[in-house]
Amino acid sequence: MAFLETIVFTLIFCILSVLFLVPSKGLPWNWPFVKMMPTMYFNSHKIYDKITQVLAENNDTILFKTSWFTNIDTLVTSDPSNVQYIMNSKFSLYQRGSEFRNVFDFLGDAVFNKDLDEWKEEKKLTQAFFRENQYHKSTPKIIQYTLEKGLVPILEHSSKNNQVLDLQTLFNRYMLDATCIMATGFDPASLRIELPNSPLLKAMDDIGEAVFYRHILPERLWKLQRWLRIGKEKKLAEASKTFNEILSNYISVKRELSSKEARDKELGGENFDVLKFYLLEAGNEGSIEHVNRALIANLMTLFFAGRDTSGALLTWFFWLISKNPSVENKIVQEIKKNLAENASQKHIFSNVQELGTLVYLHSALCEALRLFPTGPFLLRVPLQGDILPSGHKVDKNTKIMLCSYAMGRNTGIWGEDCLEFKPERWLSDKGGIKHVASNNFLAFSSGPWTCPGKELAFTRMKAVAATMIHNFHVRILDGQNIVPSISAILTMKHGLKAAISKR
Numbered sequence: 141m142a143f144l145e146t147i148v149f150t151l152i153f154c155i156l157s158v159l160f161l162v163p164s165k166g167l168p169w170n171w172p173f174v175k176m177m178p179t180m181y182f183n184s185h186k187i188y189d190k191i192t193q194v195l196a197e198n199n200d201t202i203l204f205k206t207s208w209f210t211n212i213d214t215l216v217t218s219d220p221s222n223v224q225y226i227m228n229s230k231f232s233l234y235q236r237g238s239e240f241r242n243v244f245d246f247l248g249d250a251v252f253n254k255d256l257d258e259w260k261e262e263k264k265l266t267q268a269f270f271r272e273n274q275y276h277k278s279t280p281k282i283i284q285y286t287l288e289k290g291l292v293p294i295l296e297h298s299s300k301n302n303q304v305l306d307l308q309t310l311f312n313r314y315m316l317d318a319t320c321i322m323a324t325g326f327d328p329a330s331l332r333i334e335l336p337n338s339p340l341l342k343a344m345d346d347i348g349e350a351v352f353y354r355h356i357l358p359e360r361l362w363k364l365q366r367w368l369r370i371g372k373e374k375k376l377a378e379a380s381k382t383f384n385e386i387l388s389n390y391i392s393v394k395r396e397l398s399s400k401e402a403r404d405k406e407l408g409g410e411n412f413d414v415l416k417f418y419l420l421e422a423g424n425e426g427s428i429e430h431v432n433r434a435l436i437a438n439l440m441t442l443f444f445a446g447r448d449t450s451g452a453l454l455t456w457f458f459w460l461i462s463k464n465p466s467v468e469n470k471i472v473q474e475i476k477k478n479l480a481e482n483a484s485q486k487h488i489f490s491n492v493q494e495l496g497t498l499v500y501l502h503s504a505l506c507e508a509l510r511l512f513p514t515g516p517f518l519l520r521v522p523l524q525g526d527i528l529p530s531g532h533k534v535d536k537n538t539k540i541m542l543c544s545y546a547m548g549r550n551t552g553i554w555g556e557d558c559l560e561f562k563p564e565r566w567l568s569d570k571g572g573i574k575h576v577a578s579n580n581f582l583a584f585s586s587g588p589w590t591c592p593g594k595e596l597a598f599t600r601m602k603a604v605a606a607t608m609i610h611n612f613h614v615r616i617l618d619g620q621n622i623v624p625s626i627s628a629i630l631t632m633k634h635g636l637k638a639a640i641s642k643r
Contacts, residue, residue, distance in 0.1 A: 188516055188545045188546075188624055188630070191216060191543055191545070191546060192218075192543070192545060192546040192549050194216075195216065195217070195218050195543065195546045195550075196546075196549075196550075196551075199219070199530070200217060200218045200219040200222075200530070200546075200550065200552070201215065201216070201217040201218075201219050201222060201528070201530045201532055202215070202216055202217075203215050203216075203532065203538075204216055213537070213538055213539070214538070214539040214540070214541055215528075215532060215534055215538055215539070215540050215541070216540075216541045216543055217528070217530065217532075217540065217541070217542060217543065218542070218543045218544075218546035218547040218550055219528075219529070219530050220547070220550075220552075220553060220577075220579045220580050221529040221530065221579075222528045222529055222530050222532075222542075223542055223547070223579040223580075223582060223586065224529075224577075224579035224586075225528060225529050226520055226528075226540060226542065227518075227520075227542070227578070227579065227582075227585070227586035227587040227589060228579070228586060228587040230526070231587045231588055231589070233522055233523055233524065233526060234520040234521065234522055234523075234540065235520065235521055235523060236519065236520065236521065237519070237520070237521030237539070238521075239359065239519075239521065239539065240519050240521070242359060243351060243354045243355060244351065246347065246376065246380040246440075247437050247440055247441055266592050267592050268421070269414055269417050269418075270592055270593070270595075270596070272412070272417065274412040275412065276492075277412070278322070278412045278413075279322075279492065279596065279599065280490045280491060280492055281490075282318055282321050282322055283318065283489075283490040283599070283600060283603045284488060284490035285321070285327075286314060286317050286318045286321070286331070287488045287489075287490065287603065287604070287607055288488060289327075289329075289332075290313070290314055290317055290329075290331035290332065291310065291314050291331060291604065291607070291608075292488065292607065292611070293332075293333055294310065294331065294332070294333055294335075295608065295611070295612050295640050296642075297333050298639075298640040299612065299640045299641050299642050302639070303640075304617065304637050304638065304639055305637070305638055305639075305640060306635040306636065306637055306638075307454070307455055307458055307614070307635070307636040307637075307638050308451065308452070308455040308631060308632050308635040308636050309335070309635060310331065311450070311451040311452075311454040311455055311604070312341065312447060312448070312451040312452075313330040313331035313335070313338070313341065314331050314451070314604065315446060315447040315448075315450045315451040315600070316328065316330050316331075316338070316340065316341055316344070316443070316447045316451075317329065317330055317331050318446070318600060319442065319443055319446030319447050320340070320443070321413070322413055322414060322446070323413060323414045323415060323439055323442050323443065323446070324387075324390040324394065324413055324414070324415045324439065325394065325412075325413040325415060325416060326390055326393075328340055339382050339386065340382075340383065340386055340443075342379070342382075343379035343380070343382040343383045343386075344379075344383070344443065344444065344447065344448070346372075346375040346376060346378070346379035347376055347379045347380065347383070347444075348444070348448060348629055348631075349372060349375070349625075350372040350373060350375060350376035350379075351376075353372045355517075355519075383440055384436055387435075387436045387439050387440065388432065388436065390415065390439075391415065391432055391435055391436070394415050394416060394419065395419065414439070414442060415435065415439065418435060418438075419435075444629075445591070445593060446593070446596075446597075448514065448629040448631070449514040449515065449597065449629065450514075450597050450600055450601050451631075452512075452514045452629050452630055452631045452632075453505070453508060453509055453512065453514050453601060454601055454604060454605065455631070455632055455635075455636050456508050456511070456512040456630075456632070457504065457505055457508040457601075457605065458605075458608075458614055458616065458636065458638070459616060459622060459632075459636055460504075460507075460508050460511070460561045461504065462614070462615070462616035463561070464561050467504055467561065467563060468609065470500055470563075471498075471500060471501050471504060471605075471609055472609060472610070474498055474499070474500045474501060475498065475501070475606055475609065475610050476610075478494070478497040478498060479610075486611055487607070487610055487611070488607050489602070489603045489606040489607045489610070490603055492599055495599055495602045495603060495606065498602055498606055499567070499571065499572060499573060500563060500567070501602055501605060501606060502566075502573055502598065502602060503563040503564070503565075503566035503567050503573060504563040505598065505601055505602065505605070506563070506566045506573070506581075507561055507562060507563045507565065507566060508561070509583045510548040510554070510581065510583070511548050511549070511559075511561065512545075512548075512624075512630055513544040513545055513547075513548060513582070513583045513630060514583070514629050514630050515544065515583070515629065515630070516543065516544055516545035516624075516630050517541045517542065517543055517544065517545070518541070518542040518544065518582065518585065519539060519540070519541055519542075520539075520540045520542065521536070521538070521539060521540065522534050522535065522536060522538060522540070523536065524536060542582060544581075544582040544583060545630070547580065547581070547582055548581075553580045578590065584597075609643075610643070611642065611643060612640050612641065612642060612643055613640070613641045613642070613643050614638050614639075614640060615638060615639045615640075615641070616636065616637070616638050617637045617638060617639060620634065620636070620637060621633075621634055622634075622636070
């Protein structure tokens with residue numbers, strides 16, 4: 141099979157290398173038959189900046205010709221009026237579509253994979269969890285536990301032994317453990333001093349990489365790879381199997397525990413998590429097999445939302461403040477100013493009210509998210525023909541990609557200094573966080589699709605950032621090649637190496 145894989149990709153590489161040509165005008169070359177697909181494929185490592193450039197040169201909206209395999213073109217836009225129209229004004233007309241579900245077919249019947257009507261119904265259960273009083277009580281406990289048991293000991297060990305750490309690895313492992321505890325009640329303990337092998341972590345990385353390639357390759361091509369069990373599709377299949385087995389085991393154990401704890405049908409106690417909540421709220425709707433499949437799909441979605449986005453953003457955040465020491469100094473001063481008088485010199489930030497006082501830190505995280513949105517694209521498909529505010533016509537065979545990465549670098553939205561890292565742009569005159577309309581800042585989606593976990597994400601990230609900055613000096617090593625990875629999430633391709641010392 142390895143020999144067949146080599147032959148197939150060598151042939152594709154040779155054909156596309158002959159066709160590949162960088163055009164003189166900003167637009168990807170529209171080749172006969174394969175159209176723009178070769179340019180998109182071979183420039184995938186530069187895709188974010190390339191599309192930002194092309195959009196800036198074409199009034200924030202451009203129609204990409206993909207390939208004759210699919211006969212589906214892609215309209216990419218960073219125009220706020222188009223975003224407002226698609227995500228709010230006419231949200232019922234623009235759905236995720238069948239191709240989106242095909243790309244994320246490994247998620248099965250997850251809420252993330254459903255169109256609006258089904259999604260709105262199941263989202264009610266998610267929102268009910270975030271409203272639970274026990275959820276609000278458990279959040280600081282989980283943050284305290286994961287910082288005390290995982291992150292802080294590693295930072296102290298690194299400082300004592302002059303070890304270099306990959307911050308992206310640390311943040312991914314931290315968010316994996318915190319998300320797993322919140323989702324299932326179980327600690328995978330992936331963030332420990334020895335950085336143990338984590339099948340769950342590897343499975344998520346392999347899936348994320350495969351999903352990105354599904355977005356830029358014609359569907360028939362990646363489905364051929366899946367049928368042949370080669371390349372990224374082979375890794376995705378193996379990773380999905382691993383993920384399913386781990387989550388199935390968590391569910392089985394939780395069912396046994398819940399059968400003893402839930403005889404009175406009451407939620408509460410110290411062991412409160414998404415899995416327990418779902419089993420009690422929806423556990424009797426359908427067969428055990430059907431419920432388990434739905435639970436696995438939704439838990440898998442929660443893992444990706446909770447780990448990848450926050451872990452990636454924290455990595456970009458620490459790189460940005462290393463390039464802007466004045467910002468870091470302001471964060472340090474804000475932390476000292478708002479630290480409780482009785483707080484110990486070594487302080488772990490897990491109190492939600494205390495974290496709420498760190499407004500400048502919050503604004504710096506928003507600014508990092510503007511420049512490096514962890515979900516650089518959102519995909520929508522029109523159910524029928526329509527005309528966008530930009531004047532572009534779309535139909536059922538047009539994919540629409542809303543480019544949040546380009547929006548963060550749009551001078552029309554953020555001004556001529558849009559490439560600068562300036563947390564002050566998020567501060568209001570009254571000293572709070574300035575509200576920015578979601579059609580200008582799409583990091584947490586918009587309209588009915590808005591992410592319900594936004595508040596939790598900021599709480600976690602602020603807790604990690606404040607704890608690290610208050611207790612340690614993080615020195616990013618020079619000479620690193622800082623570029624986005626080829627993945628569905630905007631991570632750093634080579635990680636972020638840093639030396640840690642006590643502050």
